Amino acid sequence: RAMTAIKPKYLCAAVLFAHAGMAGAATLEERVAELENKLEHSGGNSQITFGGFIKADTIYSKYSDGEEASAAIGEDFMVPSTIPVAGEEGSGKLHMHAKQSRFWLKSVTRTPVGDVKGHIEIDFQTTGLGDERITNSYAPRIRHAYLSWDKWLFGQTWSTFFNVSALPETLDFVGAAGTVFERQPQIRYTSGPIMLALENPSTTLYGGTENPYDDNGVPDVVLRYNLTGEWGNVSLSGMGRELAYQDNIGGQDRDESEYGYGLALAGKMMLGEMDDVRFQLNYGNAIGRYHTLNAFRSGQIEADGDIELIDQWSAVLALHHNWNDRWRSNFAVSMSEADNPETVAGTTNETVQSAHANLIWQVAKPLSLGGELIYAERETEAGDNGDLKRVQFTAKYAF
Secondary structure (H helix, E strand, O other): OEEEOOHHHHHHHHHHHHHHHHOOHHHHHHHHHHHHHHHHHHOOOOEEEEEEEEEEEEEEEEEEOEOOOOOHHHHOOOOOOOOOOOOOOOEEEEEOOOOEEEEEEEEEOOOOOOOEEEEEEEEEEEEEOOOOOOOOOOOOEEEEEEEEEEOEEEEEOOOOOOOHHHOOOOOOOOOOOEOOOOOOEEEEEEEEEEEEEEEEEOOOOOOOOOOEEOOOOOOOOEEEEEEOOOOEEEEEEEEEEEEEEEEOOOOOOEEEEEEEEEEEEEEEEEEEEEEEEEEEEEEEEHHHHHHHHHHHOOEEEOOOOOOEEEEEEEEEEEEEEEOOOEEEEEHHHHHHHEEEEOOOOOOOOOEEEEEEEEEEEEEEOOEEEEEEEEEEEEEEEEOOOOEEEEEEEEEEEEE
16 A cells, blocks of 8 residues: 655666676765765655545435435535435435545654654545536545654554554445544554553534534543554543633623533444454533534533533444455444533434444455445434435545
8 A cells, every 4th residue: 555765865876786887896886875965954864655545425415304314415425414304305315526535645754853753634525615517526535644753753644543453444434323433633642552642632512603613721631542463452441621712692701611521432342253343432521522423512612601511421332243354344333422401402413323344355455346225214303204215336446
């Protein structure tokens, strides 16, 4: 999937050999040594790798209470909060796109104080810049952009609260509805099995005029402990965060904040040499945007302007099974629920659940073809519910 860049000194040597003509070997070696010395003093000791994949998705969706997702992003991949409710049954819709195609670049630079590493990655999802009329042109967006040195990481990547290895392998972009799924800027320190991070804050609340609010004064704090072995891995994460807003509520300017928490137990357990079980259990009164793709907000702004935090939980269980060295399947189920206060609107999400089953053919090392069945459902506080039935076919070339 990756190609290591040609080291500058080898490239220089090749050029010199090509143009050396009848020059003596001793002279050539001197010139190579001179160029190597210049490269070492000009940052030429960096190694670059790049990779990515091209992914083409063909998706047929049918909604029990609508013709299509309530927001376009729900057509590209399953977003629980976009499943329509309280409507008429739809007739089905076909959608094709290649937005998940991805490109990444990594670098490692040797320095007197240790290796400095960098990672930047883009794809074309969720930008909204493009349409299907003529060219289907969509803008690239940043996924990861971070540097690491010694035990430190600075920049944007997966939240420390998220154990990425516990994410089921689905053809759908995100997969199980109840999963923790969060990328954001952060400062992270890792020492052995312990990870401590200060991460970018953002507040999602019901009852206000903004979503999200960007009025936080302190970062989200995440502490995580990892256990790993040949049997797999398990992580326990704890998060403390401020929920804050500045707004005009009931004709009065308000500046309020509350502090809440989140807990996550997640992991991947091997079954033999090839199969595994993946799981997540998430709970807290401030996990809002961190799980279920923000189908639930973290709190409710009450009539007096105070913030009432909302207890929420979600769970994911998945089986990864290899039929042989070319064929594999994944089966995943999940559920999420919020204990909303009585003051929220009837349209507020109360429960979300989903199920995925797929079959993937690894045609060759870089090429895979697969099909997936998806079912998802959401229910609101008013008792309205709707479901999504989806069939997805994917072709993927990883390089």
